[in-house]
Amino acid sequence: MGKVSVVIYISVALLIFWLVSHSPNKLVNRSHDHSARRLKLRSSFTFTGANDHRVAFDPIVADMERRREDKEWEKLQLHNRHPEFDPAPAAESQPEWEDFMNAEDYLNDEDRFNVTGRLVLLFPKIDVDPADGFVSGSELTQWNVKQSEKEVLHRTQREVELHDKNNDGLVSFSEYEPPSWVQNSDNSSFGYDMGWWKEEHFNASDADGDGLLNITEFNDFMHPADSKNPKLIQWLCKEEIRERDTDKDGKVNFKEFFHGLFDLVRNYDEEGGHNSSHDSADLMEAPAKKLFSQLDKDGDGLLSEDELLPVIGKLHPSEHYYAKQQADYIISQADADKDGRLTLTEMIDNPYVFYSAIFNDDEDDFDDFHDEF
Numbered sequence: 001m002g003k004v005s006v007v008i009y010i011s012v013a014l015l016i017f018w019l020v021s022h023s024p025n026k027l028v029n030r031s032h033d034h035s036a037r038r039l040k041l042r043s044s045f046t047f048t049g050a051n052d053h054r055v056a057f058d059p060i061v062a063d064m065e066r067r068r069e070d071k072e073w074e075k076l077q078l079h080n081r082h083p084e085f086d087p088a089p090a091a092e093s094q095p096e097w098e099d100f101m102n103a104e105d106y107l108n109d110e111d112r113f114n115v116t117g118r119l120v121l122l123f124p125k126i127d128v129d130p131a132d133g134f135v136s137g138s139e140l141t142q143w144n145v146k147q148s149e150k151e152v153l154h155r156t157q158r159e160v161e162l163h164d165k166n167n168d169g170l171v172s173f174s175e176y177e178p179p180s181w182v183q184n185s186d187n188s189s190f191g192y193d194m195g196w197w198k199e200e201h202f203n204a205s206d207a208d209g210d211g212l213l214n215i216t217e218f219n220d221f222m223h224p225a226d227s228k229n230p231k232l233i234q235w236l237c238k239e240e241i242r243e244r245d246t247d248k249d250g251k252v253n254f255k256e257f258f259h260g261l262f263d264l265v266r267n268y269d270e271e272g273g274h275n276s277s278h279d280s281a282d283l284m285e286a287p288a289k290k291l292f293s294q295l296d297k298d299g300d301g302l303l304s305e306d307e308l309l310p311v312i313g314k315l316h317p318s319e320h321y322y323a324k325q326q327a328d329y330i331i332s333q334a335d336a337d338k339d340g341r342l343t344l345t346e347m348i349d350n351p352y353v354f355y356s357a358i359f360n361d362d363e364d365d366f367d368d369f370h371d372e373f
Helices: 002-021 059-081 088-108 115-126 137-163 199-205 214-221 228-244 253-270 283-293 305-315 319-334 342-350 351-356
Strands: none
Touching: 002 088, 002 115, 059 088, 059 137, 088 253, 115 137, 115 342, 115 351, 137 214, 137 319, 199 214, 214 228, 228 253, 228 305, 253 283, 283 305, 342 351
């Protein structure tokens, strides 16, 4: 029975694809669609350690962006290692720009990259739990998480290759080089005492305690918010205390909690909380005291590392949090009948919700994801 359902499902999907692709007013004809906009790849990337949680919906687009990012990464590393070399003049850089434009031309050539065909192909890969002909919010979130994990692991592998001086596939602390701003600063510099680059962080990431980080451990080192390693989660709590503890007593009092941590928890619970800054401090103090009291298990009026554990995931959201935000936004835009899930037809009718890379503030008010989907 299950096999018969799969065959029927695929047959129906192929029929829809054939009908749309042969329609004289087919959706992928961008020149006749009022809402059509040229698909773009991201053209700038951040290598400062700040996570970019946006993820490409289509693996083909993600691969193109990875290649573009890798080129920028290689140029940056070459400059860092050999700053005496001047960057190539604009005329010499043209071939790379041509390659980039050719990739975008490929995406916008319906004969080579048919958006409707891609959605028909990807739909059953997303609709898996259960495979009922609908894409739910949880299914789309899990799809986004998988795409994000690929991106993160790719960047981690790149970092491992950079730091692994003896090419054994492992990184020791002596091989790891702190960020350039740390190397060029002194003990009095702002943020110098924060342990994100120190040996304590490295050791917490070393799950097997062998003094070396394999690819999984280094991935945790780079992205502790997504780690399941209890030592690293405990380190995150300790680091949060260190950052917020203005009176240096080793714990967080209510004032330190209220001015910083509480806003982060509240924003997480409200999935963005864009208007939280407009609420007065007096209005927020009561719920802040309530949460503080719930966390303060020993009732000493201070929060320890262990007492921060219940909310550390809200202070440092995982990729799943951002994947759900992206999924919720996509469904809100493409769900025509407002039943909280997507059919293949709804996805085909709203392709640019999945593929547009040029959302901007005057077209879309979802600030967290206005550059690329």
